[in-house]
Amino acid sequence: MNISDVNFKEIVSSYADEFPTYRVLDEKGNVVDQKAMDSISDEELVKLMETITWARAMDERVILLNRQGALGNYAPGGGQEASQYGSVLALDKKDVFAPTYRDVFTAVKFGMTLTQAFLWFKGHYKANQYPADLNMYSPNVVVGGTPIQAMGNAIAKRMKGEKQIALSLCGDSATSEGDFYEAINFAGVFKANLVAVVQNNGYGISVPTSHQTKAETLAQKAVAAGIPAVRVDGMDPVAVYYTVKKAREYAIENGPIVVENLTYRFGPHTMSDDPKRYRSDEEVEEWRKKDPLIRLGNYLKEKGLWDDQKVDEIYEQVKEEAKVALAEMTKTEPQKISDFLKNMYAVQPQNIQEQIAYYDAKEDN
């Protein structure tokens, strides 16, 4: 074909076709991909269900605590459990995990303590003090900051020949940031063991994805980096879990991959956001029908592996866990300005020494 024959419109029209949305369970819990389902044990599925139920219960509990003024501002995760917890459960303990501010409780399932999660929203440095063997970035508030840092770890994994990956979570709007592209582009060049998960919940606070990019899918952004991407139903916990596991194996052998989860947050962006300003109740109701807890719950109930009593137990357990964590949080020693100063440099320079002395004296009074 010659340039004189090329219809520019047709070039774009096929982009999205390359990225169909895969699922394993449909909205009612019927299996649509038996081969994928057969590769996952009942124990794994029950654990997945327990985890997303825990997450939903915790989300509701934390919203309540926030309204009571017991916790700081909170970015709810309700609706995104399949995407968040399906990803983190697919990881090995030695992998590196890079979550965002919406994934704080997801981070708890990787090794952060619940008290730390509470402290994170309150604002205390102890929220981010991890033991040396916890391979996790503290939840990052920089949109696009997670894939681009995880990229460095993922390159290191390849250089060291380690059979582990770095997995980053980011939102749809993070793909508007140049750093998202730099992350996947560098990862491609260095064959990095990176799984960059994009949680496409349709909105960057109030701005819809259609206004973030002309691209019909976010997965197709990987094309520019020359790396594979897949798009999955992010309300299907089994699809996310299966896909991230498969992506993990791929990344270890071959290099980076992008996974786009089509998901939705049922709640506001944060507790100070009013989503009624930018989306309709009807839209929310439509997405609620796709609830990850319904479909996996139905599937497991059918197999006799799940019942409502289990849900009640988990809700009770979460109530107790939250109570304990809240009490621990309250007992946490208050922060001193001198603590901050001491954490600035490995070796304290003169200005820091002077200021520590000043604040020590002030705070002792």
Added chain:
Amino acid sequence: MPVLTLAQAVSDGLNEAMKKHDNALIFGEDVGKNGGVFRITAGMQETFGENRVFDTPLAESGILHMSVGLAQEGFLPIPELQFSGFAVEAFDALIAQISRQRYRSGGTRNAQITIRAPYGGGVHTPELHSDSLEGFFSQIPGLRVVIPSSAYDAKGLLLASIESEDPVFFLEHLRLYRTVKDEVPEGYYTVPLDKANVVKEGSDVSLIGYGLMVPMAMQATEKLAEKGINAEVIDLRTVSPVDYETITASVAKTHHAVVMQEAQRQAGTAGQIISEISERNFMDLDAPVARVTAPDSVFAFGLAEEEWMPDVNDIVAKVEETINF
């Protein structure tokens, strides 16, 4: 003892660092086969292999963010930014990630990263290649900003920077690369960070600066000596955090101070130093502390570079003004 240019001393330092630290990595734009646009890393890829000295895509944010992950995985990253003026592309990595890694993690994680970049005017580069951005960098808590003015310091400070568990922005002045030459010991040695250097002792006025301003101040001292003025010259070496003890002791002795920077006047390093001197040495001073800086315009278009940059005559004039106050 070998006499090296500042550029050669940086290369020498990098070679020593790579020999001493098996986990050290050098990467950036054109640092591999090409050996860097200023040939600082020439031959290093052959010596240490493509796994330890390698090119990256042309994206400063990616280069610095990548360093964070590499450092966390136990590597010792020594990324190069081709020109510090393009560090603005990487401000998120610098400010939001690298420099607050230790603070954010409550002291449990370090970002042991040494970022190298050339800066400064006087060699007629295109726009943005000559900017002095150390004022910006110095305002970032957690980041150390180091600027050598001699070949000896360049090697020793670089090796100290690489050893430091804190992130360091190591700035190499473009004009000094090949105009400065001095004795540099072979092998491994360090020059301590956070310690200013009294380059020349004097009794009448303290000239405080860094980078290109140090050799200029040294030239100025000769002219001043002819006028009967015995000037002391202090090289900050580390622009952030600053060694105020050395400055304070000097000003207490000379009662006069002139602070010099190549950067624009507004909100620069010199302003900060003067403010500290006025708080710490107020009763010692016989005259207001003066500043020699560039004007508050964007760095000059090439043909007017010499007029725009502060020079020896500016320093001499400002010292006389201060002494005769």
